[in-house]
Amino acid sequence: MGRPDPEEGQLPAPVKPPDGGWGWIVLLGCFVITGFSYAFPKAVSVYFKELMKDFHVGYSDTAWISSIMLAMLYGTGPVCSIMVNQFGCRPVMLIGGLLASAGMILASFTTNIIELYLTAGVLTGLGMALNFQPSLIMLGTYFDKRRPLANGLAAAGSPVFLSSLSPLGQVLLEKFGWRGGFLIMGGLLLNCCTCGAVMRPLDMGMKRKMGKAQDKYEAKEMLPIGGKSEEGISTTDGTKKGKKAKKKPKKGKKLLDFSIFSNRGFIIYTISKFILVLGLFVPPILLVNYAKDTGVPDTEAAFLLSIIGFIDIFARPACGMVAGLKWVRPHVAYLFSFSMLFNGLTDICSARASNYTGLVIFCVFFGISYGMVGALQFEVLMAIVGSQKFSSAIGLVLLIEAFAVLIGPPSAGRLVDALKNYEVIFYLAGSEVVLSALFLGVASYCCLNRGKKEPPPENNPPAGGGSDSCLSSAVPWCCVHIQWHTDSAESPKNRAGDNQGV
Secondary structure: OOOOOHHHOOOOOOOOOOOOOOHHHHHHHHHHHHHHHHHHHHHHHHHHHHHHHHHOOOHHHHHHHHHHHHHHHHHOHHHHHHHHHHHOHHHHHHHHHHHHHHHHHHHOOOOOHHHHHHHHHHHHHHHHHHHHHHHHHHHHHHOOOOHHHHHHHHHOHHHHHHHHHHHHHHHHHHHHHHHHHHHHHHHHOOHHHHHHHOOOOOOOHHHHHHHHHHHHHHHHHHOOOOHHHHHHHHHHHHHHHHHHHHOOOOOOOOOOOHHHHHOHHHHHHHHHHHHHHHHHOHHHHHHHHHHHHOOOOHHHHHHHHHHHHHHHHHHHHHHHHHHOOOOOHHHHHHHHHHHHHHHHHHHHHOOOOOOHHHHHHHHHHHHHHHHHHHHHHHHHHHHHHOOOOHHHHHHHHHHHHHHHHHHHHHHHHHHHHHHOOHHHHHHHHHHHHHHHHHHHHHHHHHHHHHHHHOOOOOOOOOOOOHHHHHHHHHOOOOHHHHHHHHHHOOOHHHHHHHHHHO
16 A cells, blocks of 8 residues: 555545654643743733723723733634644744734833733734644644643643742832833743744654655665666656646645534534633632622732642643543543533532631632643543544634633623622532533433444445444544544545554
């Protein structure tokens, strides 16, 4: 069998993930990118009071800076997917790092709040989005067996950077003012370019070079020594060029693969994540004000977020290690469902906490469950759609989550203003998270049962591969094997060829 040629309109054979080696450098880059993407919008809040004084605006006006950053991070998912599919991960990340840095540097020279929205909000948010999504794609490319652990370690960048950037921002504010702080923060974001530079793609380039060298070696061995040997080599090369000229023109690559919506597992995951995001971010946003209203001093109230971050740092890698166990990984969707259920019940049980001790206990359990959710969310998505379609899947999921981010926390804030009661908000947020967990678990279980009751015939499959496509929709959590059936169900010939490869 010859080597597959991507120029014939066929997808190149995927390179086996090394699960180590240069992958650890890629993991480190993803750790830094994840930390900046999730922690930076929150760390900027230390400058809000000075911005309010200089621009004579209210807190809600300055809070829009962080909201715009997060909206750009989530809402530009499809744009990132298109750019990655067109140009690759490394160029997109390099451009994103430059945009993120330029946004903060330009923000240090702004004279009104609107200019801050456009620079620190839109430009920096877009730059971080162009870094975040490709880094996850590269992580899934370099890791397979150790992917749960890699995802957990990369996700730990969020709490680590949050606990570092906030104090650093306060120091920069005291010594250089908010303009100097923004300028230095812009310089720090240039590290995203360094992280993008180490994202070396796993492609067929090395295999092509080895194959060409082997062809020349065989020509030298088969032909007489001397000028005829060189002539034979040049003839071989010329024949290959002639064949390439006769080949069909290269088919256009899909910029955004909407076929993933035919995957029932992807639909279930997307719906559950939308419901989850409605309530997931509400408790940490309202926690400090909730503690102050119960009589907790300001410094102790702010320390509650530090407790969540500290627990979160250890919870994410630990959960990644558990998810990578042989007997756990096939059921990682149920582990994700359990983590969401744990988080939702923690919110509900803490709604009536009336003293500082109760709030500390809530922060410990919330940090554990929140870290579990953060470590598993992208691992489950990779397991559903596979690495080939992950770039399109994550872009569409983030776009849908963007609507939930814009609906959930602002709605909770309005309810607090109207009801003057935080208990109702915690009950509501916890109920939304519990609902998402139950939906994911029950829907996955039903699909798995259908797949077991209707197994496909092993011999003489019908033309068109109908049984394979039915299985792919009924058993969405069977990772690579089920995804392979979905892709190869179009042609019995392709199915036979791929079975030889498997």
